[in-house]
Amino acid sequence: MNLSLKSAGSTGEETFVDLAHTPLRELNGALHKLAADTNRTLWKIANPAGRHAIAAGLDVPVTIEIDGPVGYYCAGMNKQARIIVHGNAGVGVAENMMSGLVEVKGDASQAAGATAHGGLLVIDGNASARCGISMKGIDIVVKGGVGHMSAFMAQAGTLTVLGDAGEALGDSLYEAKLFVRGSVASLGADCVEKEMREEHKALLAAKLEAAGLLGEVDISEFRRYGSARTLYHFHVDNVSSY
Amino acid sequence: MTDHSNTPRATPQTLPRASATFDDYTLSEIRRAAATGIYDIRGGGAKRRVPHFDDLLFLGASMSRYPLEGYREKCSTEVVLGTRFAKKPIELKIPITIAGMSFGSLSANAKEALGRGASAMGTSTTTGDGGMTNEERGHSTQLVYQYLPSRYGMNPDDLKRADAIEVVVGQGAKPGGGGMLLGQKITERVAGMRTLPVGIDQRSACRHPDWTGPDDLEIKIEELREITDWEKPIYVKVGAARPYYDTALAVKSGADVVVVDGMQGGTAATQEIFIEHVGIPTLAAVRQAVKALQDLGMHRKVQLVVSGGIRNGADVAKALALGADAVAIGTAALVALGDNDPHYAAEYEALGSRAGAYDDWHEGRDPAGITTQDPALMARLDPIAAGRRLANYLAVLTLECQTIARACGKSHVHNLEPEDLVALTIEAAAMANVPLAGTDWIPGRNGGF
Numbered sequence: 001m002n003l004s005l006k007s008a009g010s011t012g013e014e015t016f017v018d019l020a021h022t023p024l025r026e027l028n029g030a031l032h033k034l035a036a037d038t039n040r041t042l043w044k045i046a047n048p049a050g051r052h053a054i055a056a057g058l059d060v061p062v063t064i065e066i067d068g069p070v071g072y073y074c075a076g077m078n079k080q081a082r083i084i085v086h087g088n089a090g091v092g093v094a095e096n097m098m099s100g101l102v103e104v105k106g107d108a109s110q111a112a113g114a115t116a117h118g119g120l121l122v123i124d125g126n127a128s129a130r131c132g133i134s135m136k137g138i139d140i141v142v143k144g145g146v147g148h149m150s151a152f153m154a155q156a157g158t159l160t161v162l163g164d165a166g167e168a169l170g171d172s173l174y175e176a177k178l179f180v181r182g183s184v185a186s187l188g189a190d191c192v193e194k195e196m197r198e199e200h201k202a203l204l205a206a207k208l209e210a211a212g213l214l215g216e217v218d219i220s221e222f223r224r225y226g227s228a229r230t231l232y233h234f235h236v237d238n239v240s241s242y
Numbered sequence: 243m244t245d246h247s248n249t250p251r252a253t254p255q256t257l258p259r260a261s262a263t264f265d266d267y268t269l270s271e272i273r274r275a276a277a278t279g280i281y282d283i284r285g286g287g288a289k290r291r292v293p294h295f296d297d298l299l300f301l302g303a304s305m306s307r308y309p310l311e312g313y314r315e316k317c318s319t320e321v322v323l324g325t326r327f328a329k330k331p332i333e334l335k336i337p338i339t340i341a342g343m344s345f346g347s348l349s350a351n352a353k354e355a356l357g358r359g360a361s362a363m364g365t366s367t368t369t370g371d372g373g374m375t376n377e378e379r380g381h382s383t384q385l386v387y388q389y390l391p392s393r394y395g396m397n398p399d400d401l402k403r404a405d406a407i408e409v410v411v412g413q414g415a416k417p418g419g420g421g422m423l424l425g426q427k428i429t430e431r432v433a434g435m436r437t438l439p440v441g442i443d444q445r446s447a448c449r450h451p452d453w454t455g456p457d458d459l460e461i462k463i464e465e466l467r468e469i470t471d472w473e474k475p476i477y478v479k480v481g482a483a484r485p486y487y488d489t490a491l492a493v494k495s496g497a498d499v500v501v502v503d504g505m506q507g508g509t510a511a512t513q514e515i516f517i518e519h520v521g522i523p524t525l526a527a528v529r530q531a532v533k534a535l536q537d538l539g540m541h542r543k544v545q546l547v548v549s550g551g552i553r554n555g556a557d558v559a560k561a562l563a564l565g566a567d568a569v570a571i572g573t574a575a576l577v578a579l580g581d582n583d584p585h586y587a588a589e590y591e592a593l594g595s596r597a598g599a600y601d602d603w604h605e606g607r608d609p610a611g612i613t614t615q616d617p618a619l620m621a622r623l624d625p626i627a628a629g630r631r632l633a634n635y636l637a638v639l640t641l642e643c644q645t646i647a648r649a650c651g652k653s654h655v656h657n658l659e660p661e662d663l664v665a666l667t668i669e670a671a672a673m674a675n676v677p678l679a680g681t682d683w684i685p686g687r688n689g690g691f
Binding site: 024025028029032052053056057059071072073076077079091092095096098110111114115117130133134136137152153155156172174175232233234235 | 280392393396397398401424425436437438439442443445447451452453458461462464465468469470471472
């Protein structure tokens, strides 16, 4: 592949792109053209400066390291790629991710991992409101806390929070599984605390291991939350919840 | 006349009089609500009489302009959507598209038939809440992929194999409302596509999970363009409520195409009260949307698609004359497939309805096999024959629209203009911004009224 990026120089398998000089369109376009067996498997991105949609729409098993803060929808709809943000992430990081891994070394803004179907999202800092909203199978591990309405209408997958959760956790929850180590300000409609059985401990251990945290935290400190399933059918008795 | 008989006469009685306010339908709804404690849900669009395209007339050619000869002089109908930013705009042969309707609310056979009919006529069809099926992709030569708040089934592979993307902000039947699909229709396949448990009453969110407002939408559209390498036209669909501002904000957000859906536009299932009382008629929305585009200098640069109550070629021609680039049909397309067909009159009555009035689409018991996931009912709809009926209907709409356009002296249906129209009522004149028939009075213009 002939990458004509003004400030980009390729050294073997590592490609360097400076977004201070290279248009985002060129970067994303080049990433979309990578073949599945490309040997350019490591990309380092400098000066993201909060640009939106960096590394969105990837479908190739490469590693992208972004040195600095990113704007909205970084790694949106990601498939296969491993994307590491050495900074904070704006709204909707890894939204609708299908597979792969996204790591945010700083904090994440609202709607982290929104609607995502698969893959693993690890946030070293805190995640803001609506983390995991409408998630559909992704695994999210937040080392800090999550804001209000997190896991709203979450359908499938797991949300693991090492810190605290804000108001209305898991409101209108479907089948996603929520694990919180710290306090929960309040539970949303139809979200209840559930027994932490052995299979849930094993599930949590697997997610923590994937996030590189196995052995670093005590699984017994977590509580499990899930859907009471009382809102799965419209009924006059639930009118106060509608 | 003087009564000379000695026979005593009964005191005259007044006839029983039903209340116009508390009419039979209203009384029945009060009783239903009292018995169940929950609102009425139905499919379709507004059923009440509202100002509509019937309240407009074309003037036709006269001394000051001459008509085109039918069958001999060409009247073109092609439309290109997405010329603003997309590398690959959609090219349609007719100005009539098929509106978004989901697999789930509709059967797989119905979706296939829509694709077949639309493709035969060189136009597009649209997915709905629930994702894209291989059947509809396979049978639709041009397929618009809806990007909805629920994001059910949303994935980058389907995004990339779509011909256009429609970001749905709202729909005419329920501006501000989310989707609804009751458990009877959440079969294993539908549930799998939506990542939901089988048989639950599914609620779709009313707003998008990761953006709010036009500034965010601009960023969202940028993301969708980046993911698809700026190839696909991006539509923004709004329910008609504040069409002037919504259209302007959609343009500001970077839309290639704005879709405005009036209150007559249908839905799979929503509260009756929502359908009839939220949003404005299609007629009232078109000129406001066009004015927004004109004020921004974007008319014909950002295309406008209008939907909600389009039934015949006159409706198509009137929407285009008011400034739309194309129309979309939903309810009419379903009727063309076979919805509410008198052939199933006895079965509709057995369901407590009648052919022509059946709207309990959410219950999944549609005798015509269209709004159902029941395999036995679904099998009643032959997708090839139904697709042929839709193609025929689209051909008639197009011929009718051409007939009117030629009568107005237009060599392309897009050359129709507001000056070709008058209104039958003051309300329609004010909404459409055309003169009341027989006058030069446009209510609201030049300080009048």
